[in-house]
Amino acid sequence: MTNEGEERVDKQKVNKKSVIQLILVIVLIFTAGYVLFIGITVGVYDIGKIGNSMKYGLDLTGGVNVVLEASGTAEDPVTSEKIDSSILTIRQRIDSIGVTEPTITKQGNNRIRVSIPSVSDQEEALNLIGKTAQLEFLGPDDTVILTGKDVVDSKGVMQNDSSGVQKAVVTLKFSEEGTKLFAAATEKYQGQIIKIKLDNDIISSPTVNVVITTGEAVIEGMANIDEAGNLASLIRGGALPVKLDPVEIRTIGPTLGQNSLNESIYAGIIGISLVLLFMLVMYRGLGFIADLALLIYIMIVLSIMAALNVTLTLPGIAGIILTVGMAVDANVIIFSRIQEESRSGKSLLTAIDVGFSRAFGTILDSNVTTLIAGFVLFFLGSGSVQGFAVTLILGILVSMFTAVVITKRLVKILVKTGLFNSNAFYGL
């Protein structure tokens, strides 16, 4: 384009096509924002409302997060298979109390991380996860009669005891092998006491009155039906093949989680509004465009997070707010460049072109260094730190796109409208 041509562009009258484009863009952004954040209902379908499709971390929903460490002995070392089968057992136990979607992952060689969202009773969940649940029936001479492995089914039920009082008990149904063993034992120890041991605690010591050949037994002495139910599910799930000790526990009550989410969104909105205002004051017309790009940025980041099922955590929210600052950074670099080029006597459109192309290298280099930090955090960090790293990485990538590609198109449309021809409007 020659200098003369650009002069014409600068001085031309209002360009209707560009004005319509600009208005369309603004309308589109706000419509998309409305659909995304508030949502619309078309017929029976609810569309949008990103808050509903976002996956929230435990710190925002409340829940239990435990890291268990397996400890083996010289004869009984921790193996990969044992960890895998422990994970299965833990999953069964959690499923049995009917809570939503636990996440159970292996960490390193000997750790398991268990995350259960929205669990109401934190201690109960903790109890259930970590119990080895080594069930043993012992004779009076402490010989092992049978173990939890011989049990095929177990339930917590209410039953009338001999004096007609309703009591919570745990029913046991033995396997064929177990039935034989139990029959033999009840015959051998008639009139004596059999001990039922769970993880080194004697939980019941009934006296054998008759020989039991049906392969069924009950454990009495349960405080209530909940306790009976939990014990039954532990027995059903089977014993853990290794001893697991919790080395890290973090639980958050559901109200605290919800409050954290609300307050963080509130804080985020204030922060972002102030940034939008700052850009408008400092860079006027260009700032307005940067603000539009920033709104697009926020919508894209949140949509990608929802689409890729990235878990939004508190540190993640901090990451998003931080990248808002960084997204603006790219625009500030570009605008400063445009201002400089314009001061050196170039026309507005030329200054914009040169400004964008010169600034791009700088933006790329400066963002790559932050990306490096993000990736290191992601690969070497754990838990909440990773949540932060994901939003940081995602934010940097998306912000480079919106700050460079989208802003450039918008700035050009704005200039071409010819609505604003004074350099002052562009903060120049």
Added chain:
Amino acid sequence: MRRIKVAEKSKLWFTFSLILITISLGSLLIQGLNFGIDFIGGTIVTIELNTPFENADARAIVDKFDPGADVTYAGDAKTQVIVTTKKSLNTEERQALFAGFKDKYNLVDSNLISIDTVNPSIGKEMASNSIIAIVVAVLLMLVYITFRFEFLFGITAIIALIHDLIVVLGVYSLFQIQVNSPFIAAILTILGYSIMDTVVVFDRIRENRPKFGKHAYTDLVDTSVTQTMARSINTSLTTLIAITSLYIFGVPAIKDFALPLIVGITIGTYSSIFNASALWFAIKDYQFKKHEKAIAK
């Protein structure tokens, strides 16, 4: 536009940074850091008591488990008790602790707001992993800058980073602010952010180099810094605005992130403008003068 005398007054900026580093290192040596449970292990239990409480009442319950525990309050009406122990309580102890409060204040299970327990072994691992993460990140950045610019830019940028790191740690040590895992994430972000600032300045020095005389380092550096100054300050301001709102209006968990970021971004911006390029200038200038002397002989 008035030129900023970064290269010309480099001794002044170095002295200022040296004072900051001396204070920081001094405090780190004397007081050390106030490590939280993420690093040293321990238990934090938060319980909603539905009523403001007497510290002595809470202590009576807590002391049975750990007389060295901290008891503080939280919540809008100061109705929540936070018990922090240095030893990590096991399940029975935790349940007994909650049961103690439950009896005394007629609570239900859902009044147990949160539990955080970390074993000391995990904490040690965390500390060593953090150091590895920081070293790896710094080395990768050095490689990238050497690849894109030159080694001297890389090394001066890294020295400026270490300066930022020491000062942030110093602030945390001086005011004995508790250090937990979010702090490490924040530190790494500061490294990324601060080097981003430095890269922008170096980028300009590289671009301006052909326009200046071969050895007019003072002019080159000062002009480049002046040209990028508005950008450096404006971008740090926008980020600071966003992060400060999080700090003021956010929840405690998010404040742990926001505070080190605020400190780090501020100090990082300072060192990007005044230290990194001044250091580059000082070394270049030194090399040049040495070269001149060699020729004179």
